Amino acid sequence: MTHPFEQYNLKPYLIEAIKEIGFQEPTEIQRKVIPEIKKGRDIIGQSQTGSGKTHAFLLPLFNQIDPSREQVQIVITAPSRELSDQLFQAASQLAAHSEEEIIVQQFIGGTDKQRQIDKLTQKQPHVAIGTPGRMNDLVKQNALLTHTASYMVMDEADMTLDMGFLEEVDQIAARLPENGQMLIFSATIPQSLQPFLKKYMKNPINIVIENQQVISDRVENWLISTKGKKRVDVIHQLLTLGQPYLALVFANTKDKVDEIAKGLGDRGLDVAVVHGGISSRERRRVMRQIQNLDYQYVVASDLAARGIDIKGVSHVINAEIPHELDFFIHRVGRTGRNGMDGIAVTLYSPGEEKAIETLESMGISFQPKEVKQGEVIDTHDRNRREQRKDQNSKEAFDSEIHGMRKKAKKNVKPGYKRKIERKKEEKRRKARKLNKK
Structure with a gap:
C-alpha cells in the first residue's frame, strides 16, 4: 500500500523517515507548499506554529540534496536557540535515514565558535541551521561557505524581525547566488518585512493557512x-x-x-x-x-x-x-x-x-x-482573581462606611447593619441635595 507522501515523489529514505515520525497524512500547509517548492518557486508561507510547516520545507529541500557535493546546499535561520535546535533535530532525523551521508550542522550562540571554525575547515555541511548572529559571524569569517547554497529558509520571520536579527539574515542572504530559492515562513508578515522580501524574492507565491482546530474533540x-x-x-x-x-x-x-x-x-x-x-x-x-x-x-x-x-x-x-x-x-x-x-x-x-x-x-x-x-x-x-481585583478597583471606596464595617466586625452588636444602612441613606440624600443645587 502506498504512503500518502509518495505522491510528492520523495526519495525512499524520506518516506521511511516520515513513517518513523508517524505522519499519516500531509497537513494543509504541506499539501500546498511541497509542490510549489518542487517547482522552484519562492514562497511566503503564513501559518501558526504546529501546522506542520517545518516538514513542509524540509522534505522537498532534502529531496534536492546531492550528498556527493560536499558543499552547503541549504541554509536555514531561526531566531532562537530553541527553535534552531528543533529544526536541527527534525533535519537530523531525516538525514539519519539516508544511505549516503548527509551532514547537518547547527550554529548557535553560546557554543564554541573556534571549534566550529576548525570543523568547517575540514568539511562543509550539506545543511546549515542556526541563529542569525552566529551564522553571520561564521559567514563573514569565510568559515561557513554559504555562497554554494541553492536554498535559503528564514523560519519565524516575524520573530526574527522583533528580535532585531533581520540585518544579520540580510547579510547571510546577500552571499547566496542570485538564482537561489528563498522561502519565508512566519505566523504574520509585518509591513516592515516588505523591503527584505522585495530585495530577495522573485514573484513569490503567498500561501496562507487559516487557524484550524488544534485539539481533537475527544x-x-x-x-x-x-x-x-x-x-x-x-x-x-x-x-x-x-x-x-x-x-x-x-x-x-x-x-x-x-x-x-x-x-x-x-x-x-x-x-x-x-x-x-x-x-x-x-x-x-x-x-x-x-x-x-x-x-x-x-x-x-x-x-x-x-x-x-x-x-x-x-x-x-x-x-x-x-x-x-x-x-x-x-x-x-x-x-x-x-x-x-x-x-x-x-x-x-x-x-x-x-x-x-x-x-x-x-x-x-x-x-x-x-x-x-x-x-x-x-x-x-486562573484569571478570576485579577478580574475581581479590576472590578473592585472600579467600585467607589467609601472610607467612612469601610471604617464602620471594620468596627462592627470587632463589636458585633444588634442593629449594627441597620446603622450602616441609615448612614448610607443619609450620605445618598446629601449627595442628591448637592446635585440639585
Missing part, C-alpha cells in the same frame, strides 16, 4: 496549577487517581525526564524512560516493552517520543509547558485517537502564566482543574 484538556506543591507529587497523584490505561508524561529535557522518572520510581511506580540519551538498542527494547503494555507509565522527551505511536494512550501529562506549540500538539495528539476518549493535563506554576496565554492565543482551550481530597475537580479560571 480530548479533555485540563490545566492544573502546581502552586505550593512539588510537580512530581502532582504527577504521582494524577497517575494513581484515575488508573490510566497508558499514560505518557512529557518533559522538555532528558535531565528533567530522568528527574521525574526517578521521583515516580521513588514513590513506587514502575516507569519506562525514553529520551535521546538512551542508546538506540536500549530504546528499541523499551519501545517493545511499551508496545506490549509491560509499562503503564512512560516518561519521555519530545524528540525521542516522535516515533511513539501506541494504541490506547489514555492520559498525556505535560510535566512542563513545551517551548513550542508544535510540541504541545504533538504531545496532546498522542491521546484521543481512533475514536477513543483521552485526557491531556498541562501543569504550570504561577510564573508561567504568559506561556499559557500564548497557547490560548493560538486556539488552545483549557479546563481549569485541581486535585483535592483524592479527586480531580473543576476550579475557577
Whole structure:
C-alpha cells in the first residue's frame, strides 16, 4: 500500500523517515507548499506554529540534496536557540535515514565558535541551521561557505524581525547566488518585512493557512496549577487517581525526564524512560516493552517520543509547558485517537502564566482543574482573581462606611447593619441635595 507522501515523489529514505515520525497524512500547509517548492518557486508561507510547516520545507529541500557535493546546499535561520535546535533535530532525523551521508550542522550562540571554525575547515555541511548572529559571524569569517547554497529558509520571520536579527539574515542572504530559492515562513508578515522580501524574492507565491482546530474533540484538556506543591507529587497523584490505561508524561529535557522518572520510581511506580540519551538498542527494547503494555507509565522527551505511536494512550501529562506549540500538539495528539476518549493535563506554576496565554492565543482551550481530597475537580479560571481585583478597583471606596464595617466586625452588636444602612441613606440624600443645587 502506498504512503500518502509518495505522491510528492520523495526519495525512499524520506518516506521511511516520515513513517518513523508517524505522519499519516500531509497537513494543509504541506499539501500546498511541497509542490510549489518542487517547482522552484519562492514562497511566503503564513501559518501558526504546529501546522506542520517545518516538514513542509524540509522534505522537498532534502529531496534536492546531492550528498556527493560536499558543499552547503541549504541554509536555514531561526531566531532562537530553541527553535534552531528543533529544526536541527527534525533535519537530523531525516538525514539519519539516508544511505549516503548527509551532514547537518547547527550554529548557535553560546557554543564554541573556534571549534566550529576548525570543523568547517575540514568539511562543509550539506545543511546549515542556526541563529542569525552566529551564522553571520561564521559567514563573514569565510568559515561557513554559504555562497554554494541553492536554498535559503528564514523560519519565524516575524520573530526574527522583533528580535532585531533581520540585518544579520540580510547579510547571510546577500552571499547566496542570485538564482537561489528563498522561502519565508512566519505566523504574520509585518509591513516592515516588505523591503527584505522585495530585495530577495522573485514573484513569490503567498500561501496562507487559516487557524484550524488544534485539539481533537475527544480530548479533555485540563490545566492544573502546581502552586505550593512539588510537580512530581502532582504527577504521582494524577497517575494513581484515575488508573490510566497508558499514560505518557512529557518533559522538555532528558535531565528533567530522568528527574521525574526517578521521583515516580521513588514513590513506587514502575516507569519506562525514553529520551535521546538512551542508546538506540536500549530504546528499541523499551519501545517493545511499551508496545506490549509491560509499562503503564512512560516518561519521555519530545524528540525521542516522535516515533511513539501506541494504541490506547489514555492520559498525556505535560510535566512542563513545551517551548513550542508544535510540541504541545504533538504531545496532546498522542491521546484521543481512533475514536477513543483521552485526557491531556498541562501543569504550570504561577510564573508561567504568559506561556499559557500564548497557547490560548493560538486556539488552545483549557479546563481549569485541581486535585483535592483524592479527586480531580473543576476550579475557577486562573484569571478570576485579577478580574475581581479590576472590578473592585472600579467600585467607589467609601472610607467612612469601610471604617464602620471594620468596627462592627470587632463589636458585633444588634442593629449594627441597620446603622450602616441609615448612614448610607443619609450620605445618598446629601449627595442628591448637592446635585440639585
